[in-house]
Amino acid sequence: MSEAQHPSLVVDGLTTAFRVEGRWYDAIRDVSFSVAKNETLALVGESGCGKSITALSIMGLVPKANGRITAGRVLLDGRDLVPLDETEMEKIRGNAISMIFQEPMTSLNPVLPIGFQVAEALRYHTALAGEAARARALALLEHVKIPSAARRFDDYPHQFSGGMRQRVMIAIALACSPQIILADEPTTALDVTIQAQVLALLAELKSETGMAMIFITHNLGVVASIADRVAVMYAGDLIEIAPVEELFEHPMHPYTEALLSSIPRVDRDAGDLKPIAGQVPPITAMPSGCRYADRCPLRVPRCTKMPPLVALAVDPKHRVRCWVRAAEESANA
Amino acid sequence: MLIYIVKRLLVAVPTLLAVLTVVFFFVRIAPGDPTFIILGDQASQQAIAAVHHELGLDRPMLVQYLDFMSTVLQGDLGNSLVTHRPIWNEVANVLPYTIELTLSALFIGVVLGLPLGIAAARHRNETLDYAARIFSLLGLSFPAFVSAIMLLLAFAIELHWFPVISEARTGDPLSRVSALVLPAVNLGLIMVAYVMRVARSSMLGVLGEDYIRTARSKGVPARVVIWRHALGNALIPVVTVVGLYLGVLIGNSVLTEIVFNRPGLGKLIVNSLNQRDYTMLEGLMVIYAFIIVIVNLLTDLTYGLVDPRVRQR
Ligand SMILES: Nc1ncnc2c1ncn2[C@@H]1O[C@H](COP(=O)(O)OP(=O)(O)OP(=O)(O)O)[C@@H](O)[C@H]1O
Ligand code: SF4
Ligand SMILES: [Mg+2]
Numbered sequence: 001m002s003e004a005q006h007p008s009l010v011v012d013g014l015t016t017a018f019r020v021e022g023r024w025y026d027a028i029r030d031v032s033f034s035v036a037k038n039e040t041l042a043l044v045g046e047s048g049c050g051k052s053i054t055a056l057s058i059m060g061l062v063p064k065a066n067g068r069i070t071a072g073r074v075l076l077d078g079r080d081l082v083p084l085d086e087t088e089m090e091k092i093r094g095n096a097i098s099m100i101f102q103e104p105m106t107s108l109n110p111v112l113p114i115g116f117q118v119a120e121a122l123r124y125h126t127a128l129a130g131e132a133a134r135a136r137a138l139a140l141l142e143h144v145k146i147p148s149a150a151r152r153f154d155d156y157p158h159q160f161s162g163g164m165r166q167r168v169m170i171a172i173a174l175a176c177s178p179q180i181i182l183a184d185e186p187t188t189a190l191d192v193t194i195q196a197q198v199l200a201l202l203a204e205l206k207s208e209t210g211m212a213m214i215f216i217t218h219n220l221g222v223v224a225s226i227a228d229r230v231a232v233m234y235a236g237d238l239i240e241i242a243p244v245e246e247l248f249e250h251p252m253h254p255y256t257e258a259l260l261s262s263i264p265r266v267d268r269d270a271g272d273l274k275p276i277a278g279q280v281p282p283i284t285a286m287p288s289g290c291r292y293a294d295r296c297p298l299r300v301p302r303c304t305k306m307p308p309l310v311a312l313a314v315d316p317k318h319r320v321r322c323w324v325r326a327a328e329e330s331a332n333a
Numbered sequence: 334m335l336i337y338i339v340k341r342l343l344v345a346v347p348t349l350l351a352v353l354t355v356v357f358f359f360v361r362i363a364p365g366d367p368t369f370i371i372l373g374d375q376a377s378q379q380a381i382a383a384v385h386h387e388l389g390l391d392r393p394m395l396v397q398y399l400d401f402m403s404t405v406l407q408g409d410l411g412n413s414l415v416t417h418r419p420i421w422n423e424v425a426n427v428l429p430y431t432i433e434l435t436l437s438a439l440f441i442g443v444v445l446g447l448p449l450g451i452a453a454a455r456h457r458n459e460t461l462d463y464a465a466r467i468f469s470l471l472g473l474s475f476p477a478f479v480s481a482i483m484l485l486l487a488f489a490i491e492l493h494w495f496p497v498i499s500e501a502r503t504g505d506p507l508s509r510v511s512a513l514v515l516p517a518v519n520l521g522l523i524m525v526a527y528v529m530r531v532a533r534s535s536m537l538g539v540l541g542e543d544y545i546r547t548a549r550s551k552g553v554p555a556r557v558v559i560w561r562h563a564l565g566n567a568l569i570p571v572v573t574v575v576g577l578y579l580g581v582l583i584g585n586s587v588l589t590e591i592v593f594n595r596p597g598l599g600k601l602i603v604n605s606l607n608q609r610d611y612t613m614l615e616g617l618m619v620i621y622a623f624i625i626v627i628v629n630l631l632t633d634l635t636y637g638l639v640d641p642r643v644r645q646r
Pocket of ligand 3: 052184
């Protein structure tokens with residue numbers, strides 16, 4: 001399961017910028033990681049730190065009106081997706097890479113029957129058409145455990161609950177057995193009990209198919225149960241990445257430490273990452289050095305002058321982006 | 334869908350009754366006694382009473398009202414005060430011309446306005462979008478009769494492509510069509526402006542929706558995303574505007590019919606106003622009420638076709 005073995009997807013130096021009032025600002029900057037077949041990488045961080053933009057950049061779905069990828073590569077089996085044009089990306093989306101979105105209530109088209117929306121995912125990537133596509137779509141809906149799927153095939157999204165709609169989204173994403181699935185907070189909008197069901201379904205489907213998954217979440221409790229490795233983002237930077245146990249036991253970046261110490265106890269409500277003082281700066285007002293400097297208890301003068309480089313921790317699978325901690329590591333080594 | 338249609342029909346009936354009631358009282362309350370028009374203002378008390386009796390105006394209001402409603406609902410609009418011919422015959426003579434004009438304008442408006450609006454939305458803030466927006470602004474602010482006169486000057490008087498004096502009434506289908514082109518284009522261009530404007534803005538809204546991103550994330554080709562996923566949703570406000578604008582269109586057709594000298598409801602109205610044909614005006618108001626109710630009904634039914642959430646209500 002090491003990322004070196006079979007990297008299904010390699011993200012390398014990915015930088016995506018948005019134009020705000022005539023100027024371009026990086027929303028994510030120099031993001032690098034990889035995911036292997038069968039592996040789940042959790043992408044965590046506070047709201048606004050660039051998790052969704054990372055996923056959309058991989059999909060080639062950054063809104064064209066004011067956004068673009070300015071640097072970096074997204075390698076799928078060694079092939080760079082960034083320079084591909086729209087027609088070529090259409091062949092990859094929903095086929096080799098799928099995405100599940102956060103908001104099940106608005107992510108399905110309200111004027112098309114759900115069965116049609118599932119079958120449509122097959123139509124453009126497989127030879128299936130007409131009755132065969134319908135039969136396969138129905139099988140998919142049954143697979144994601146939509147009750148009486150046959151009867152509900154021609155129903156519209158507004159006739160389904162949030163949890164059921166998210167199951168439909170999962171069926172759509174799985175339709176062409178993608179190599180990798182990007183799940184952007186797929187359960188955040190759901191009730192707690194429904195969340196657990198949908199997570200269980202995703203885990204089950206993933207172990208059946210052996211696909212890779214990038215699971216974006218706020219919820220560190222979910223991370224512990226679903227992820228193999230964890231990447232932590234802060235203000236558009238990927239600041240730490242490590243196998244899940246390693247990260248929970250030996251967090252290195254001060255932001256990761258703060259996140260972990262803010263996890264609610266089991267006896268309290270499972271919850272969001274919030275209680276660190278201060279907030280993520282907006283992309284239009286990023287500090288020039290380390291973007292966490294304002295909130296960081298370990299800050300040294302160098303931190304505000306230069307953005308920290310990525311450094312390996314003792315374990316080569318553990319990388320961190322911090323002047324102080326990287327220096328400590330190399331001193332220890 | 335069937336239940337939805339039945340429900341809409343059931344709602345249309347009381348609406349129609351209400352509108353007819355308004356027409357009835359509007360005509361009674363409006364100042365001026367029609368008998369003076371018939372008899373002149375020197376008429377004797379006796380003559381006035383006789384005409385009142387003949388028109389049934391001496392009966393109690395409630396009786397008049399019930400009588401009005403029952404005859405109207407039987408399709409009897411009474412006779413013209415001026416020609417003494419049945420109003421329904423006069424209307425039926427010209428109604429096809431108004432309908433063909435309105436429908437051609439509607440057709441032009443939708444067939445040009447919709448794709449233009451969609452293209453403008455897809456190429457937002459590009460040349461095409463600016464051009465389309467300027468055109469729509471012109472179309473919305475230009476009075477219909479001015480553009481009618483300009484069309485006549487250019488295409489009939491200068492270029493002789495179309496007749497100046499309409500021959501709409503001839504039996505020859507070709508000359509009927511050629512008489513229709515300019516007036517239909519005149520009204521149609523305004524319709525294009527309206528449809529383009531809403532199509533553009535509702536398309537822009539829809540293109541930012543999550544489900545469009547979902548469709549793209551499935552690898553659905555851009556063309557299909559636009560025409561199936563986006564348009565299906567963007568049509569809903571367009572239907573509203575087309576429905577509302579059909580009413581305006583009928584109003585605009587009055588001026589257009591006069592400029593192009595076409596037979597039609599518009600000309601009939603103006604003539605009966607000039608001649609103070611009071612029963613004719615009442616009949617025409619009833620006809621308009623019917624038309625508006627039917628247009629609303631069609632609009633509602635179109636909603637049902639476009640939006641599953643509506644038809645399952
Ligand atoms: N279209 C856009 N134009 C300008 N800025 C944008 C745009 N989309 C995102 N951003 C900015 O990019 C940054 C990262 O946004 P992103 O949606 O990736 O955050 P996130 O980590 O997914 O947060 P959340 O947990 O709230 O979903 C934010 O500061 C956001 O304001
Ligand atoms: S680089 Fe400096 S400011 Fe940034 S996290 Fe490390 S110690 Fe804190
Ligand atoms: Mg997000």
